[in-house]
Amino acid sequence: MTNPAFSVPYSVLDLSPIIQGGTAADSFQHTVDLAKHAEKLGYKRYWLAEHHNIPGIGSSATTILIGHVAAHTSTIRVGSGGIMLPNHAPLIIAEQFGTLESLFPGRIDLGLGRAPGTDQLTAYALRRDRRNDGQDFPEQLAELEGYFRTETTPTKPRVRAIPGQGLQIPIWLLGSSGFSAQLAGHLGLPFAFASHFAPENTFPALHLYRNSFRPSNVLNKPYTMVAVNIIAADTDKEAIRLSTSLQQQHLHLLRNNPILLQPPVDDMDELCSEFEKAILQQKLSHSIIGGPLTIKEKLTKFLLETKADEIMINGQIYDHQARLHSYNIIGNIMNGSI
Structure with missing residues (x-):
């Protein structure tokens, strides 16, 4: 009997991790490889996240990477998870995503966030204005949406996004x-x-x-997607070991010293203090780590508790083959094969 919790679509969040001993070129090849793998396994979306000045994350030029992934796949939706709108002029985003939608019609998602996706110094380098702190995000969003509309004002010509104007590109808020x-x-x-x-x-x-939702011409009822770390392996022990790469990434972010994604270790206690360990446990408290049966049990509980309409999986795993295998296990759980 099919588990009703697994009737929701499942998708991929990729930060295109750059590993210790690897290069950005390796990372992008692995991203394409994972996207093709996810498409075969029935994942609905493949989203890439904008981050800057973080050595272990390669997806800074997010729009370019979206186009690269879309060009190497055929059916999976590809998008941003997300574009940090305050880092960009809305017109530029409208033109870029208008171009993507024109190249790959019906397959592009535009997920938008208002955080910088980086530290304050780098945010200034991106934005050139210390006052642009995301507080005008609603106004930027309205401007961006306006570029996709078809109506014009004859007596008051306005700037148009070409391509972009008139295209139906789904917008998500992150x-x-x-x-x-x-x-x-x-x-x-x-x-x-x-x-x-x-x-x-x-x-x-x-x-x-859900409480503040108002029906629109986009949705008549709320639609939620929840991103969660999931690291799956053949056994709980192996999955826990693989997860230490993710823990190390967060540990160095906590120390304000971001580094390349590190190989797994046998004992995190040797790398962090008790205080840091407590913070990591809190930060990663919703992470789902284990063998197939453990993943199935914990993911069922998570989906039932959140009532998510869709689940998006982030898998920060050092070894590429182990990462592919993790998404394979999750896909098989979601489609009822496990």
């Missing part, structure tokens, strides 16, 4: 707190929550989105 949750609800847009790094805000944000 969030790790309540701001974008409430805005997405008020605008009647789909909402994706970053439970993979902000687990403490997951349920409050989902509740706020």
Whole structure:
């Protein structure tokens, strides 16, 4: 009998990790390889995330990488998880995604966030304006949406996004707190929550989105997608070991010293203090790690508790073949093969 919790679509979040001993070119090849693998396994979307000045994340030029992945796949939806809108002029994003949609019609998603995806110094290098802190995100979003509309004002010519104008590109709001949750609800847009790094805000944000939702010409009822770290292997022991790469990544972010994705280790206690270990446990409290049966049990519980309409899986795993295998196990759980 099919588990009703697994009737939801399942998707991939990729940060195109650059590993210790590897290069960005290797990372991009692995991204394409994983996207093809996910497409065969029935994953619905393949989203890439914008981050800057983080040595272990290769997806900084997010739009270019989306086009690269879309060109090497044929059916899976490809998009941003997300584009950090305050880093860009809305017109540029409209033109870039208008170009992507024109090249790959019906396959492009535009997920938007309001955080910089980096540190303050790098944010200034991107934005050139210290006052641009994301508080005008609703106005930027309205401007961006306007570029996709077809109507014009004859007496008042306006700037147009070409390509972009008139194209139906799904817009999602992404969030790790309540701001974008409430805005997405008020605008009647789909909402994706970053439970993979902000687990403490997951349920409050989902509740706020659903309670503030107003039907729109996009949606007549709320639609939530929740991103979560999942690391699967043949045994719990192996999965726990693989997960130490993710833990090391967060540990160095905590220390304000981001590094390349590190190989797994046998004992994290040797690398971090008790205080750091407690913070890591909190930060990664929603992460699902284990062998097939453990993943199935924990994922069932997570889906039932969040009532998510879709699940998006982030798998920060050092070894590429182990990463492919992890997504294979998850895909087989979701499609009922396990």
